Amino acid sequence: MTDIASSSASVSARRPNEFWISELNGRQWEAVKECDKPLLVIAGAGSGKTRVLTYKIAYLLDHGYRPEEILALTFTNKAAREMNERIGKIVGRERSQGLWSGTFHSLFSQILRMEREAIGMKRDFSIYDASDSRSLIKSIVKEMGLDDKTYKPSRIQGRISAAKNHLLLPQDYAADASIMARDNRDNVGETHRIYAQYFQRCQTAAALDFDDLLLYTYLLFDRHEEIRLKYARRFRYLLVDEYQDTNFAQHSIIAQLTRENHRICVVGDDAQSIYSFRGANIDNILQFHVQYPESVTVKLEQNYRSTQNIVKAANSIIFHNKSQIEKTIFSDNAVGDFIALMPAASDREEAAKVVGTIARLKRKEAVDFDEIAILYRTNAQSRSFEDALRERNLPYRIYGGLSFYQRKEVKDIVAYCRLLNNLDDEEAFKRIVNYPARGIGNTTLQKLFSASREHGVSLWATAYEPDKYGVKLHQGTLNKLDNFCRMILDLRELLSEVGAFDLMLEVIHQTGIKNDLNQEDGPEGESKRENVEELLNSVRAFEQDWLEENGERFVPLTEFLQQSALQTDVDQKDDDTPKITLMTIHAAKGLEFEAVFVTGMEDGLFPGVQARLFPREMEEERRLFYVAVTRAKRFCFLSYAQTRFRYGSLERSEESPFVREIDSRFIREENEMTISTDRVTGTGFKPTLFVAPSEEKGAFPHFRGNERKTPASPRSDTPAAASANSRGRKLSRVSAVCSSVSGSNESNGLSAGIVIRHERFGKGTILAVEGKGDNANALVEFENVGRKKLLLKFAKFKVLES
DNA sequence: ATATCAACCCTTTTT
DNA sequence: GGGTTGATAT
Secondary structure (H helix, E strand, C coil): CCCHHHHCHHHHCCCCCHHHHHHCCHHHHHHHHCCCCCEEEEECCCCCHHHHHHHHHHHHHHCCCCHHHEEEEECCHHHHHHHHHHHHHHHCHHHHCCCEEEEHHHHHHHHHHHCHHHHCCCCCCEEECHHHHHHHHHHHHHHCCCCCCCCCHHHHHHHHHHHHHCCCCHHHHHHCHHHHHHHHHCCCCCHHHHHHHHHHHHHHCCEEEHHHHHHHHHHHHHHCHHHHHHHHHHCCEEEECCHHHCEHHHHHHHHHHCCCCCCEEEEECHHHCCCHHHCECCHHHHCHHHHCCCCEEEEECEECCCCHHHHHHHHHHHCCCCCCCCCCCEECCCCCCCEEEEEEEEHHHHHHHHHHHHHHHHHHCCCCHHHEEEEECCHHHHHHHHHHHHHHCCCEEECCCCCHHHCHHHHHHHHHHHHHHCCCCHHHHHHHCCCCCCCCCHHHHHHHHHHHHHHCCCHHHHHHCCCCCCCCCCHHHHHHHHHHHHHHHHHHHHHHCCCHHHHHHHHHHHCCHHHHHHHCCHHHHHHHHHHHHHHHHHHHHHHHHHHHHCCCCCCCHHHHHHHHHCCCHHHCCCCCCCCEEEEEHHHHCCCCEEEEEECCCECEECCEHHHCCCHHHHHHHHHHHHHHHCCEEEEEEEEEEEEEEECCEEEECCECHHHHHCCHHHEEEHHHHHHCCCCCCCCCCCHHHCCCHHHHCCCCCCCCCCCCCCCCCCCCCCCCCHHHHHCCCCHHHHHHHHHHHHHHHHHHCCCCCCEEEECCCEEEEEEEEECCHHHCEEEEEECCCEEEEEECCCCCEEEEEC
16 A cells, blocks of 8 residues: 555656755655655644645655645645645646645535535535524523523533534434533533534534534545545545644544555644644544554654744743653754843733834844734733734734624625525524614514424525414514515525625625615724725635636635635735734744744733643643744743733733743843843844833834724724735736636637646546637536536636647 | 613633 | 623613
C-alpha cells in the first residue's frame, strides 16, 4: 500500500527539488518527502508548519498525485485559503486547481450535498448556526414544560453538541448509563428527551447544525460502505492541519477515509491545543502512533517567527504544564526585547496605555498597523480598546464578537432567503413570519407550533394548509397567513430563474423590508441600511467569484447560503488599508504579528474563574497564553488592569498568576524598562517607548482615521466583497480575466469533440455547444468530475486538441 | 397584536 | 454595560 508515490515519481517529477531544499530545513524536508508512511509532524509554534504542509502538497503533485486526489483539511477558511495561495505560488495556479482543501465543515457539507440521497436529505438543506440551534432548544424546553433556568438552552446545547461530537445519536445518548447518571446528578435528567426532540425537529426542518455536518458525514460513510470506499479511494493522500484540535467525530471520519491506505499526514502541536471545550481531544495526536503503528514522527523545533526572548519566555510558560510531548523550541533570531509588562489602574487606562504604545511602535519602530494585534480572552474586552482607538483616530478592525451575519437586519434577510430555499426551515420561518409586522402574532404561531409537532410536519406545512392540520384560526388571520404564503411562493418561483443577488433584491422589496428600513430614521436606521448594502455587496462579490469558477447561467441562492452559513468573521476582509487587529486569542491561532498585546492579564479573567479550580482547565488556559505570546515576532506586551467594569459594575482584580510563571529573565515591567536597558539587544527596542500616553497626543496629525461609525454599529468589520477578496482576488482582476477569456474562447469556435483542460475540473471533452453571446455554453464531460455545463463567458480553460 | 419599559440574566473561547 | 424577557398599556 505504499508504492504509488515512489513508483510514479520518475515519470512525473518535472522540477528539481534542490530549489525546495534550500527553502526548508532538514526536519521540514524530512516531513515533506515522507509520503509512504503515516506521518505525524509535531510543529512547535512558528516552526514552519504551513510551509511544510504547502511544500508537501507541492511535492505530492510532483510525484504522481493529481490535485483532486489530495484532501487537505483545516479548521478555518483562512488557513485553507492561505495554503492554496502558497501552493499556487510554488507549483503554479493551474496545477493546484482541483485540490480538495478547506475546513472540515465546508468540505463535508459539500460531500453531504452530493450524497444527499443516501442520507435522505434534500439538496437544499439548511445549516443552523449556533443561535438557530439555541433558539430551537429554547422552544423545545418551553414546549416540554421544563424550567429554563435549570435547562438553560446554552447548557443543553453544549451537551447535545458534545454528544454529537462523540457520534452519539439520541438513542445512544439515552442508552448510555453513565451519561444518564451524570445528567440526573446535574439535575437535567430530561436532556435526552430534549435531544431526541431536537434531532427530530432538525430533520423535519431539513436542517443540519454544525455538529451534524460531521456526524452525518460519519454516518454516511458508516452506513454506506460503497460511498465510504469511493471517497477513501478518491483521496489518495490526506493532510490534516491543527490536528491537536480535532474531536472524536473528526478523528473517526479521518479513520474511515484512511482505513485501506494509511497515506496521511497530520500536523499539530499539543502545546497549542485550545479547543477542548469544543470536544477537541488531545489524545488524537498523542495516540497517533498507536492508531498507525508504522507511523513516523517528525518534530519541528526551530522557531523562525519570534525573537529568542519571546521563544524562551513562551517555553517557560508551557513548562508549567504537566502533560505534553517533549520538545524544545528554540530560535536563532535576534535576542530581542523583553516581554513588557504594563500594569494599569483601570481598564480604560489599560486601553490608553496600549494605544499609546501602538502609536510609538508605529513611529519609532516603523511597525505598520496591520502588524499589530490586540488580543484578549473574552470578546467583551474589546470595547475599551475600540473607544481608545477611535479617540486617537487609529485604524482598527475587530474580528469575532457580533459578526456581520449575526446582525438582526442581515439575519432577517438571510432568513427569508433560507425559507425560500428550504420551506421547511423552521428557525427561518419563525424569524420572519411576522417581520415586517403583518399581524401574525404569537397566539397564531403557537397554534401552528402544536399542530406541526402533533403531525410531525414542518411549520410551513401547517401555515400553508391550516385546515388540513386542524389549526383553528379567524378568517382575518387566515387571510394574513395566506398572503404570507403566497408571497413566499411567488418569490420562490424566481429561484430557478434569477441569481442570488437579484433574488435578494426582490426579497428586500417584496417583503416590505425596504419600506420598513427606510422608515427608521436616526443613526440606527442609517447603519441598518448600510449593513443591508454590505450584504448585497457581499452577495454580488460572491457571484462574481462563483460564476468564474462554475460555468452556469447564474448563482443559485443555495450556493450563497451554504457558504455564508460557514463563513466566520475572520474570513472577511474589508479594504487594503493597514489596520490594527483586535481579536480573541482563540481567533489568533495560526496568525502572527510583529507586535502583540496580550491584554487583561488578570486573575479571574485570564485564567477565568471557572478554570482556577480545575488543573486540566488551568493547563488549557496556560496553553492559550502560550499561543498568545507566540503570535509575536518582535514585540510582546502583557497588560492588566487593577479595576475593571464587569457586568456593569466596577471590580477589583489581581495580576494573573501566569505573569509570574514567565522566567523573570525575559520580562520587565514598564517602569523597570526605563532603567534597566542593559539586556536590551537585538532589535533595539528603545526604553523611551514607555512614556505616559498623554504625551502622545497628536502623534498622527495627518492620519486619516477610521471611517465614521454610527453608534449602532461601532465595529469596523464590513464584509463587502468578503467572498471575492477572501480568495485573494480583486474584482477588477476578475473582470479582466473574464473579458480576455471570453474573447479568446468565442473566437476559437468550439465544437463537440474538442478536448480542453479546465483550470479547476481538469481534462474534459466537449459534448455540445449551445447558446449565443453571454449565454453561450458548453457541455463537457470531464475525466474526474463528470459532466459540467460551462458558461463560456466565465469558464477558464484551454483547448488541448481539436 | 404591538409598543414600551422595567427587570433580569450575564461572559469564556468557535466551526 | 447590553441584550433579552416579561408585564403592562394602547
